[in-house]
Amino acid sequence: MERSRKIKLIAGAIGVISVVHYLYLFPVQMSVTRELVNRAYFFPIILAALWFGLKGGLLAPLIVSFICLPYSIIAMEQHRVYFYDEILQMFLFILVGSLLGVLKDREQRQRARNERLEALAALGEALASVAHEMKNILIPIRGFLRRVRGNPSLDKKAASYLEIVDTESAKLDKMTQDMLAFGRFAPLQRKAVEVSELVEDVKRTLHNEFRGGRVQLICHSECRTRASLDADKIRQTLVNLLQNALQASPEGGEVRLSADCDGYAVKFLVEDQGVGIPAEILERIFHPFFTTKAQGTGLGLAITQRIVREHGGRIQVKSVPGNGTRFTLTFPILEEAPSSVAPAEAGVQNSQRVV
Numbered sequence: 001m002e003r004s005r006k007i008k009l010i011a012g013a014i015g016v017i018s019v020v021h022y023l024y025l026f027p028v029q030m031s032v033t034r035e036l037v038n039r040a041y042f043f044p045i046i047l048a049a050l051w052f053g054l055k056g057g058l059l060a061p062l063i064v065s066f067i068c069l070p071y072s073i074i075a076m077e078q079h080r081v082y083f084y085d086e087i088l089q090m091f092l093f094i095l096v097g098s099l100l101g102v103l104k105d106r107e108q109r110q111r112a113r114n115e116r117l118e119a120l121a122a123l124g125e126a127l128a129s130v131a132h133e134m135k136n137i138l139i140p141i142r143g144f145l146r147r148v149r150g151n152p153s154l155d156k157k158a159a160s161y162l163e164i165v166d167t168e169s170a171k172l173d174k175m176t177q178d179m180l181a182f183g184r185f186a187p188l189q190r191k192a193v194e195v196s197e198l199v200e201d202v203k204r205t206l207h208n209e210f211r212g213g214r215v216q217l218i219c220h221s222e223c224r225t226r227a228s229l230d231a232d233k234i235r236q237t238l239v240n241l242l243q244n245a246l247q248a249s250p251e252g253g254e255v256r257l258s259a260d261c262d263g264y265a266v267k268f269l270v271e272d273q274g275v276g277i278p279a280e281i282l283e284r285i286f287h288p289f290f291t292t293k294a295q296g297t298g299l300g301l302a303i304t305q306r307i308v309r310e311h312g313g314r315i316q317v318k319s320v321p322g323n324g325t326r327f328t329l330t331f332p333i334l335e336e337a338p339s340s341v342a343p344a345e346a347g348v349q350n351s352q353r354v355v
Contacts, residue, residue, distance in 0.1 A: 006051050010060060013044040018067050038089050041068075045093055049100035053108065057101025061093035131179035138173050145169065178299040188230040188310055190334075195223040195266055198231060199259050202238045206246075215246055216254045223261040228334040233307045240300045241270040241327050247293070248274030248325065261333065265313075268329040276321040285317070 001009075017040045041064050049057030068086060076083035148154070149162050203219040210217040238257065245255040253273045260267050277285065284290050286305045291298035308315045313331035 006047070010044045010048050010051075010056075013047070014041070014060070014064060014067070017041055017044070021068070021071065041093060042096065045097045046100060049097050050104055052101075053105040054098065054101030057097035057099075057104070058094070061090070061097040064093050065090040128180060131176045134172070134176045135180070138169060138176065142166075142169055142173065178303065188233065190228045190230055192226040193229045193231045193234070194226055195259050195261060196221040198229075198234060198238075199257060202235055202242070202257065205235070205239060206242055209243070210246060210255070214251045215249045216252075217242070217246075218254060218256045219258075220256065221259040223259045223266060225261050225263075225266075225333065227261070227266045227331060229266075229311065229331060230307075234311075234331075237304045237307050237329065238268060238270065240304050244300065245270055245272035245274065245325070248272055248276075250274070264333060266331045266333060268331075270327045270329075271324060272326075273324045276323055276325055277317070277319040278321055282317065282319060286315075 017037065020040075021037050045057070045060045045064065048060035052059075068090060072083055072086035072090075145162065145166055149159070149166065154162070199219050199221045203217065206217060242255060242257060249255055249272050255273075256269070256271045258269045258271075260269075281290075281292070286301050287298075288302040289298035305315055308329055308331070311331050312334075313329060316328045316330075317325065318328075319325040
């Protein structure tokens with residue numbers, strides 16, 4: 001049924017009931033007919049809540065209450081019991097409409113989420129199949145390419161052409177890896193991970209990349225506890241965010257990775273001083289295949305969000321165009337482990353590592 005027809009049906013039902021209410025319920029008195037007419041208002045209120053959610057579930061009973069208000073005032077002049085009964089009835093209208101509206105909105109959000117998950121699952125299967133075939137083709141191509149480039153008799157012109165082929169095939173290989181990672185998400189391999197060691201490992205992994213990009217990477221960890229994490233996937237997540245930050249940063253800029261914990265959760269912050277993300281696309285950056293990069297696949301942040309959610313964590317992003325971007329990743333610790341740092345060493349725990 002069209003939206004306009006639904007609105008007309010609800011408005012018509014309220015109008016008919018209101019006419020009956022004012023024409024046939026005077027003088028005010030307690031009667032079965034009066035109670036039946038009052039209860040009839042629940043019909044359009046329930047329809048409004050089921051069709052339009054919380055907005056309809058609130059608007060319809062408010063309109064009904066406004067229509068019934070003169071009748072309530074007349075009832076108060078005759079007997080206060082009638083007035084209080086009318087006020088209670090209005091309260092029930094609003095309560096029922098609100099509850100049904102909230103439940104309907106929740107159901108619609110859950111349905112939309114399920115549909116999105118089903119679509120992503122189907123997309124993942126298709127991507128995995130395509131990426132697998134692409135990888136089967138790329139393996140021999142890159143293998144033969146390495147053998148040809150190793151030929152010392154190649155002239156400079158041919159070598160430059162082969163270098164271009166190698167660069168572009170490496171991009172294609174990275175794309176297939178992203179597609180496989182998104183399409184065939186392996187179960188988490190949780191284990192107790194030292195958060196500070198994980199930060200140090202990420203710093204070592206990106207040392208040369210940041211030095212070549214002439215951007216300073218500052219790693220800082222105040223967390224000396226263990227958390228139940230899949231170390232490889234968390235490393236993949238942090239590396240992806242830091243590479244994005246590097247690409248967005250101007251030469252001579254800084255990118256910061258910090259980690260902190262409070263006994264219940266571990267928090268990672270990735271901050272840059274780059275160009276920032278425009279507000280109109282901020283909500284879309286985690287959508288698969290959405291990218292603003294000429295050579296991007298649009299799967300990096302989608303994979304990052306999936307990894308965080310699989311850990312039961314959450315990812316938040318704050319960006320101001322021209323002033324950089326900050327990603328905050330929060331993970332529950334899930335299990336406690338005895339601290340390996342003695343109290344006397346606590347004063348030297350807070351250290352900074354600069355590449």
